Amino acid sequence: MDVLSDVIAVMRTGAPRSARVERRAPWGQRFRHAPGTAGFEVVLAGSYWLLRPEADPIALGAGDVLFFPHGGEYGLADAPTTPLADLPFPGVDADGPAATGPPSTVVLCGAYKLGADRGHPLLDDLPGIVHLPAQVGRQSCLRAVVDLLGAELQELGPGASAVVPSLLDTLLVYILRTWLEEQPACGGTGGWAAALADPAVSAALDAVHGDPARPWTVAELADRAGLSRAAFARRFNALVGRPPLTYLTWWRLTTAARLLRESDAPLGAVAERVGYGSEYAFANAFKRAFAVAPGRYRRMR
Template identity: 60%
Template sequence: MDVLSDAIAAMRTGRPHSSRTARRGPWGLRFPASDGAGFHVVLQGSAWLLRPGAADPVHLGPGDVVFLAHGYGHGLADHPATPLEDFEPAPDGSWPEPADPGEITADTTLLLCGAYRLDRARAHPLLTELPEVIHIPARIGCHPQLRAAIDLLGSELAEPRPGSHAVVAGLLDTLLVYLMRTWWLSERPEGTGGWAAALRDRAVTAALQAMHGDPARPWTVEELAAEGGLSRAAFARRFAALIGRPPLAYLTWLRMTAAGRLLRETDTPLRSLAARCGYGSEFAFAKAFKREYGMAPGGYRRRTGQGPGQARRSPAPAPGRP
């Protein structure tokens, strides 16, 4: 897997939800804070994004996309002064069916909104470094894949057909990838450091792709440096400066994050799981896991209750910086 795919897989949990709704002014919606992330697309008309404590509201025109990666509460309205009505999702996170809008006229605002459930216990920096609000304005000829995913999702929600339930879920996952790819590769400000700079650095990116592609391999710093065409010392300095931790420390984080996900979601035996995560023995794996999570793998599996036939609960938070 590539870095972005791994970052999303490490956090995504549950089923995403979405809704296509029509509003006529005056209208206003207040979305509560959550552990997930959400997006809004203005298909027709316009809207204002309102954030508590923010200096200015954000105006959204036709085709504009806004992505809120950190689950902060916010409002959406036809005008900044319009009172907001609370939007309440169902206990399972699903969204209520929108009322029949009747005839769509020129003064109707059409919105496509969605939400993702995320496990933030071990959030990948690719998500934690995202700004509070990502606004992707509509521009002719820009981001065709993102626009295509939005069009397909809007069409399925407007006219459900056989198989739409599965199609919508798949399109929502696809849309999340396109939203993040669009930001990291096209929309982020030039000159930013951290992961934005890392993804522009060929040597660091090559090493990241190698680790994510085969995390079980017993990588050395020399081998990772060779992937990027650098000397060991130069690579180690550059990697730590951009990623925020040494190469092998990142590899351990990557392995342990995958191990936590497998323990929560599968009943894979610990010996097999240790091998998949790059450890030669169950003992070495258990020692590394306990150092990272503060408990033994078996205890973590029982506590999170993610094996087949067990009730799904939120995973225990992991200590330390993600």
């Protein structure tokens, strides 16, 4: 598994949901903050406005993609002056009470449910609103997924229950990948965009995610990165925000939590898969991180 795939596997829980929605002017919607939910909007046709608390409105047009990774509060409307009706995040869209005639906009909208107890720091690095404007000749893979998802939601065919969730997962991958690729060079200031763009740190992260059970040392990871031990440790800590072995332990326990939620593997097998030599050592480490024993955590989830 590569790092981005692992991040998505850890942070998303349950089945994503989506809809193709036609909006007729006048319309205005305010979405309330909803922790543990990430939403998206893709403009298929027409135009409208994104209204943000204490910030200038943003005009949106066909092909624009919005992603709300933290479930923050925001508004959408056909015009900046249109009154907003309150909706839960991500909400079920509704036309205004006097809406008639052809739709002024057509959008894809939906949401992903995020794990409340073990989000990945890459998600924390994202701004409250990710806006990916449509640009001719760019983001071709993202646009292809949008086209496929839009066509599928417009007229659900046989197998839609399998196709749509897969396309939604693919859409999330391309949204995150596009955002990461479009970040400017960070000049060592840190953050996951910089970490994944740095060949040395990225090589070490790939090693950890590829084989979390291996008893990695800083020297081995530095060798993978092609740096001296001291230089690697400094760079990794600066970009990732924690020392290499601290991140390794965090990732092992995060992976263990996912295995406990999603499988019925015995605790001893889970411990072995994430690099603990005994179930006792694993249980102690897990309880320190989650404040609950792994068996109880599984029953709670």
